[in-house]
Amino acid sequence: MFVLQDEINSILKRYLKIDSITNTEKENKVDGFISDYIGSIEYFKKNPEYFNSEKIPNDTLKRSVNWAFVKGKGNRTVVFIHHSDVVNVNNFNEYAKDAFSPEKLEMVFKENLDALESEAASDLLSGKWMFGRGTADMKGGGAIQLAILKEYSLKSDFDGNIVLLIVPDEENLSAGMRYGVKILKRLKEKYDFDYKLMINSEPHQRVDYEKGVISQGSIAKMNLFVYVKGILTHAGKVLEGINPTGIMSRIISRTELNLEFVDEIEGEMSIPPTWVHVKDSKEEYDISTPESIIGYLNVLNFSSSPEIVLNKLKNICREESNRFIEKYNRVNLKFKSKTNRNSSSEKWLIHVVTLKELLDMLREKGDKYYCDYEKYEKQIIAQLDNNQLSFIDANYQIVDYIIKLINRQEVFIVIGLTIPLYPGVSNVFQDESINYLEIINSFTKEKWNQEYMNRYYFTGISDLSYSSLNYDLESTISQMENMLLWNKYYSIPFEEISYIQMPCINIGPWGKDFHKISERVLIEDLMVKTPLIIKNIVENTFLKEDKMFNNVIVRRPARSLVDGITSNPGLGKPDYEKALEQHENYIEALIKCGVKVHVLEANEQFPDSCFVEDVAVCTKEFVMVTSPGAETRKGEEKGIVEELKKFYNDIESIQSPGTLEGGDVMMVGDHYYIGLSDRTNQDGANQLIKALEDHGMTGSVIDMKEMLHLKTGLAYLEENKLLVAGEFVEHPEFDKYEKIIISEDEGYSANCIRVNDYVLVPKGYPKTKGNIEKAELNIIEVDTSEYKKLDGGLSCLSLRF
Numbered sequence: 001m002f003v004l005q006d007e008i009n010s011i012l013k014r015y016l017k018i019d020s021i022t023n024t025e026k027e028n029k030v031d032g033f034i035s036d037y038i039g040s041i042e043y044f045k046k047n048p049e050y051f052n053s054e055k056i057p058n059d060t061l062k063r064s065v066n067w068a069f070v071k072g073k074g075n076r077t078v079v080f081i082h083h084s085d086v087v088n089v090n091n092f093n094e095y096a097k098d099a100f101s102p103e104k105l106e107m108v109f110k111e112n113l114d115a116l117e118s119e120a121a122s123d124l125l126s127g128k129w130m131f132g133r134g135t136a137d138m139k140g141g142g143a144i145q146l147a148i149l150k151e152y153s154l155k156s157d158f159d160g161n162i163v164l165l166i167v168p169d170e171e172n173l174s175a176g177m178r179y180g181v182k183i184l185k186r187l188k189e190k191y192d193f194d195y196k197l198m199i200n201s202e203p204h205q206r207v208d209y210e211k212g213v214i215s216q217g218s219i220a221k222m223n224l225f226v227y228v229k230g231i232l233t234h235a236g237k238v239l240e241g242i243n244p245t246g247i248m249s250r251i252i253s254r255t256e257l258n259l260e261f262v263d264e265i266e267g268e269m270s271i272p273p274t275w276v277h278v279k280d281s282k283e284e285y286d287i288s289t290p291e292s293i294i295g296y297l298n299v300l301n302f303s304s305s306p307e308i309v310l311n312k313l314k315n316i317c318r319e320e321s322n323r324f325i326e327k328y329n330r331v332n333l334k335f336k337s338k339t340n341r342n343s344s345s346e347k348w349l350i351h352v353v354t355l356k357e358l359l360d361m362l363r364e365k366g367d368k369y370y371c372d373y374e375k376y377e378k379q380i381i382a383q384l385d386n387n388q389l390s391f392i393d394a395n396y397q398i399v400d401y402i403i404k405l406i407n408r409q410e411v412f413i414v415i416g417l418t419i420p421l422y423p424g425v426s427n428v429f430q431d432e433s434i435n436y437l438e439i440i441n442s443f444t445k446e447k448w449n450q451e452y453m454n455r456y457y458f459t460g461i462s463d464l465s466y467s468s469l470n471y472d473l474e475s476t477i478s479q480m481e482n483m484l485l486w487n488k489y490y491s492i493p494f495e496e497i498s499y500i501q502m503p504c505i506n507i508g509p510w511g512k513d514f515h516k517i518s519e520r521v522l523i524e525d526l527m528v529k530t531p532l533i534i535k536n537i538v539e540n541t542f543l544k545e546d547k548m549f550n551n552v553i554v555r556r557p558a559r560s561l562v563d564g565i566t567s568n569p570g571l572g573k574p575d576y577e578k579a580l581e582q583h584e585n586y587i588e589a590l591i592k593c594g595v596k597v598h599v600l601e602a603n604e605q606f607p608d609s610c611f612v613e614d615v616a617v618c619t620k621e622f623v624m625v626t627s628p629g630a631e632t633r634k635g636e637e638k639g640i641v642e643e644l645k646k647f648y649n650d651i652e653s654i655q656s657p658g659t660l661e662g663g664d665v666m667m668v669g670d671h672y673y674i675g676l677s678d679r680t681n682q683d684g685a686n687q688l689i690k691a692l693e694d695h696g697m698t699g700s701v702i703d704m705k706e707m708l709h710l711k712t713g714l715a716y717l718e719e720n721k722l723l724v725a726g727e728f729v730e731h732p733e734f735d736k737y738e739k740i741i742i743s744e745d746e747g748y749s750a751n752c753i754r755v756n757d758y759v760l761v762p763k764g765y766p767k768t769k770g771n772i773e774k775a776e777l778n779i780i781e782v783d784t785s786e787y788k789k790l791d792g793g794l795s796c797l798s799l800r801f
Helices: 004-016 025-039 042-046 090-098 102-111 118-126 139-153 175-191 235-240 244-255 306-338 355-365 367-385 391-406 436-448 473-482 494-500 523-542 559-563 576-592 636-644 682-694 744-750 766-774
Strands: 051-055 064-071 073-083 129-131 159-167 194-200 212-215 220-229 274-280 292-301 350-354 411-422 452-455 504-506 520-522 551-555 596-600 616-618 623-625 651-653 665-668 671-676 698-703 714-716 721-724 738-741 753-755 758-762 778-782
Touching: 004 025, 004 139, 004 523, 025 042, 025 051, 025 064, 025 139, 042 139, 064 139, 064 175, 073 139, 073 175, 090 102, 102 118, 102 129, 118 129, 118 520, 129 523, 139 159, 139 523, 159 175, 175 494, 194 523, 212 436, 220 244, 220 306, 220 391, 235 306, 244 274, 244 292, 244 306, 244 411, 274 391, 292 306, 292 391, 306 350, 306 411, 306 473, 350 355, 355 367, 355 391, 355 411, 355 473, 367 391, 391 411, 411 473, 436 452, 436 523, 436 576, 473 494, 520 523, 551 576, 551 636, 559 576, 576 596, 576 758, 576 778, 596 636, 616 636, 623 636, 623 682, 636 651, 665 714, 671 682, 682 698, 714 753, 738 766, 744 758, 744 766, 758 766, 766 778
Parallel strands: 073 159, 073 194, 194 504, 212 452, 350 411, 551 596, 623 651, 671 698, 721 738, 758 778
Antiparallel strands: 051 064, 064 159, 129 520, 212 504, 220 292, 220 411, 274 292, 616 623, 665 671, 714 721, 753 758
């Protein structure tokens, strides 16, 4: 028998033993483990073409991307990704031999608690955390994904597909994910996968220990270089040259922690920039000034593109170099004045250029010079491939070589991009924006009374950067001409990323102290909570062929609700606070059904305004704004129009003397039944029928004698199932349906609604609930006792489309 928790535990124990240190050949050890595990699953024995291990082309370490997928029905597809590399264990010192064995490491730490900080020691003694390299970052998340993939492989019938991508090198240059994008493109084309979501399971850190964290995006990382070539001179004759260190120091001072490079979104702020490496051309001390200097600026932002960032940096370099020259000239003039020297000074020419502009200058000098550069470039690539040179040194040497080929006694400031580059991505830029936080919280609050909080960007750098392209494609590709060795040593498949474009989310277990000796993961999160959250996302949101509804509009009840219309005053007036609570529960139930709920503010002018269903009829082609039959509700429909404009281009209205209320309209596919009641007349029904026919749909009227609204006694539950009560039980119009008959004593419960995979049922009606369950439908009970006092039910409280 398959038990998800046991499977995760079994996988992780084996996965952790592999010391797959990033940027080493040890990463290749993962391939055998993944091949053995996936190959042992019965599904993949029958479908061996559904998994593979592919070597990354031209990778000097010969690493592989491992992938597998499970096919269900349809083409809607969720992509799981995780990285299999871990950082080195040098900081473990004498405990390094046990770093990949949680049980042994726990024993060693218990004997040497002073090796840990106080919080880590407390967590160790609690028994609630698993310690060890890779437990959190990120083989814990990887084990979850592998186990869920296996669970789905055991299902005989499910909607959708799951693709798993296991990549190396995330901790270094993301070579695995950059090639993985090409694999995803190929699978999409071959199997007609419709990618709906990419899920990464990196561990999350918490600000509030009671709240989990999800990220609906990943921060951008741009490494930029600034190279300054001065005019070499003796330190004793500093005013006869230009010291590049002086210019660079001004640029560094202006850009370090500069908030101009920071992006903000709804309370989140990207990380201020910082310089990570600065080096001049001098290999040893002498009395001359350095000829050149280079620095590397790390920019972590959200949405600013490489073009925007480069332009900001270029402007700063231009301004600060001008200020330096102004200072230089002032000092020079004063010095010559005081020393009675000739007052004429050198007019130094300063070029502030991008790498592309520098190469254009080299091309203008002639083919011979550019050919020399290309030969030198190949030599550098060979040294990089053989690990004889770091990319930082390669960057410096190449720019320096170009400057020497141009050979001018002028000041040059060159800016450009260097590897690696991680594009910024966030679901706020996706066309189909879904609030995953609402979906998750609906599940976690009900199951564990726990709340998760949202981050628009995962700030730890992740492979989710390649799930979609939020920058302009053409502009981004053009800016890559400012990156050294672009498409020769390093590249990003921007066009393929644009092709597979999908939303993303990071949901992983709670972890602490990534990369430290005390790296650890919360066992309950690892084994129970995170796996079930991921399954809930997959099962209830993304693996559906065609959802009935994607959006729902509701309006919060007004305090004037207590004065709403009622045909049964004996039930008493509604309790407003209780009605508010029930409305919140109603919203949570809708979210669980996989819809996006749009909440309108209360309208005190209209006591019944929370019953939004009555003021509009939403079809797949158009929306009909109604004309309420109740005098106290006339004019209420006007308050819904602006919201409907966000979703519909075609908005029509019932004209007087016609009256129509949405509670009298029941949709069955492309046909609409319209009840003639005290609130809906023949004229109003005819206007709706004509509009339906104009849009290729149909409508018919149902005469009523007892019910307030048609849907007071009817609810279509899809799949030819119809909930019927009262006067509709024997109505011949409904004989063609499979009837679920409501007993007379539970008549109110006939007002149920089917929303995607669930039927919302009023709480407290066991017979109705039992009959719907017998029809093999999923049920969510919602208490509507306060709305019953105003003749309102579940359908009345929302517009669904």
